[in-house]
Amino acid sequence: MTDLSTPPTRPLGALAPQPSPISGEPDLIEVTDPATGELVGRLPVATPEQTDQAVRTARAAEAGWARTPAAQRGAALADMAAALRRRSRELAEVNTRETGRPTEEAEAGVLAGADTLDQYAQLGPVHRGRSLLGEWAATDLMVPEPRGVVVALTPWNDPVAVACGLLGAALVTGNTVVHKPSERCPHLGLLLHHVLVEHLPEGVLNHLVGRGRTGARLAGHPDVDVVAHVGSTATGRAIAAATARTGAKALLENGGNDPLVVDADVDPEWAAQQAALGAFANVGQICTAVERVYVHRGLAQPFLRALTAEADRRTAGPDGHPGRRLAPLVDRAHRDHVHSQVAEALTSGAARCAGGVVPDGPGAYYPATVLADCRPDMRVLREETFGPVAPVRVVDSFDQAMTEAAADRYGLAATVLTGSLRHAQRAWRELPVGTVKVNAVFGGAPGGAAQPRAASGTGFGYGPELLDEMTTTKVVHLGQPVLG
Known part of the structure; x- marks a missing residue:
């Protein structure tokens, strides 16, 4: 079983302790087992400077990842899915300790996340634009391109499956990602990051431990292109307001009262x-x-x-x-x-x-x-x-x-x-x-993708249509030159 009593020893530049403004001590997220009340572990919160650095790192890796052939990006997702399956029980046990979800159900969520990565591994390379009927001597195209830097803010109630949907769709379409999981399952988020990041170039997938302040800084960051959030309506509306100021796209699946x-x-x-x-x-x-x-x-x-x-x-x-x-x-x-x-x-x-x-x-x-x-x-x-x-x-x-x-x-x-x-x-x-x-x-049926309405959010949050949300379209007109 994974030892969660202390932070992992692997180097994580974004996870150095943040001094408390009151005590000067590191700002730590403390998680207790919801079944027993016993301490699960503590993890340090990313500082504002480390949060900004994660965005800069993602931006620096963006061009190289966008130029990576789509089939190669899809192969990376397939490798990530295989790694999830190999470590599904370990991830599930951490999920149980942090959120109380029964281990069998938690493992089913991990395996569902692996299935989602496999689906996007196949769908990503065939995600295509359109050719248009223009002049006979010209070529006209509508070409999908990655949006850039995607922030993924994911919840605690099905943490691996939801994260794999957003991360998979963003990565396979050529975006780089900064991921902040819920503060209610930070150890699980950290372990998930380790499992996935091994199969990606440096800087393509970045991870932060943080509370709402970290998410708010990411949502309002001027160098972020998409903020994808699954969580409460109040947080979703704050994100929508922040992205309205920066021009980033907000992709929100928020509360429901079904x-x-x-x-x-x-x-x-x-x-x-x-x-x-x-x-x-x-x-x-x-x-x-x-x-x-x-x-x-x-x-x-x-x-x-x-x-x-x-x-x-x-x-x-x-x-x-x-x-x-x-x-x-x-x-x-x-x-x-x-x-x-x-x-x-x-x-x-x-x-x-x-x-x-x-x-x-x-x-x-x-x-x-x-x-x-x-x-x-x-x-x-x-x-x-x-x-x-x-x-x-x-x-x-x-x-x-x-x-x-x-x-x-x-x-x-x-x-x-x-x-x-x-x-x-x-x-x-x-x-x-x-x-x-x-x-x-x-x-x-698999592949269905719905758009929440009103206070429940906006945009497709899963399915093939999520690839459209993670891309933007460029129209290209190739005419013939006049040569001297």
Whole structure:
């Protein structure tokens, strides 16, 4: 198992300690195990000077990497994918220690990241422009070119898979990268960097350990061309404001408050299983998790009974401690956020069907929670909870469900469970989100790429279209010279 008690001994120029403005001591990120509360390790935060140096290093390597043949860049990604597979268990164990994600799930995320690198290794070399029909004696082209220096700010909830998507698309199209992973999983980010950077020329992929201040400095840096961010809406909007001042492109996948609509004609137990999967998978810490449930009144009672049973089944651990069969949340601060929304809803009249109580003992555990009698004005329905909470709103019709599901500032994804083709067609046509899923909370064909809307962000964050986001297009007209 990787020793995380001290920073790695390999030279990392961007990771020298930053003195605290108050104490003069190095500024360290300290990570504790969310399952036990024990110290995982400490890593020094990059200084502003080191942050700027990382951008300069990426800029200096840009021309050489852009001139590297696309097939050679793709081969480098394939080598990176193979290295991830060889070290997948090691990466997964570090992920578990820092964020609490079960090791098997964490390893699946690493392998998904490797698959993504392999996909971009194949797609990158065939990413092409267009020829245009101009004059017979001329040649007209639209040619994709790398944008330059890409900053990738990646999250903690699926850290390897998300990072591989952004890094892979940026690198294979000829960009150089400065990557700052979440401060909640800095050791994992550092290990991932070591695994990947071995297969790239010097300066092409750069890594920084930092908090929000480091990300803000990168987002507002005048020599950055793209800022790609997966994380909260508040941070995404700050990035959008910063890039508006510098002219960099902002590529944002931010918060979501995804609705699940349960129509009157479906099996209530099946619908409850879908709701539980969507709300409780990865302890609700998924961008496209089910955050609010609208169920038809005619189905409400059997659906709530079945959903409560699903929550209880996930919560009652063999040790007798409620809330400990599920993995812990990422840390206690996040658990406080989740519980504050639940407590506020209960105070405002919601009924607790399951969970909703902070368990005793160490760690950041929280039980699978089902709330009934929820109203639209409750924060648990209005805001992203990002925890194992299923707030249920009973509605009188599919029309009401659609209206309330659409009345939200986010626009990431939505799910509709229905036996009516007419309702399914209406749902994907009318719901103002980037992804609509009918009769399955998760799933879909590979290669699909959605654009989040409204407060959920902007731009394609994955799929073949991400290669377009990472490139810019130049029009070329080659005419014939007049020779003397």
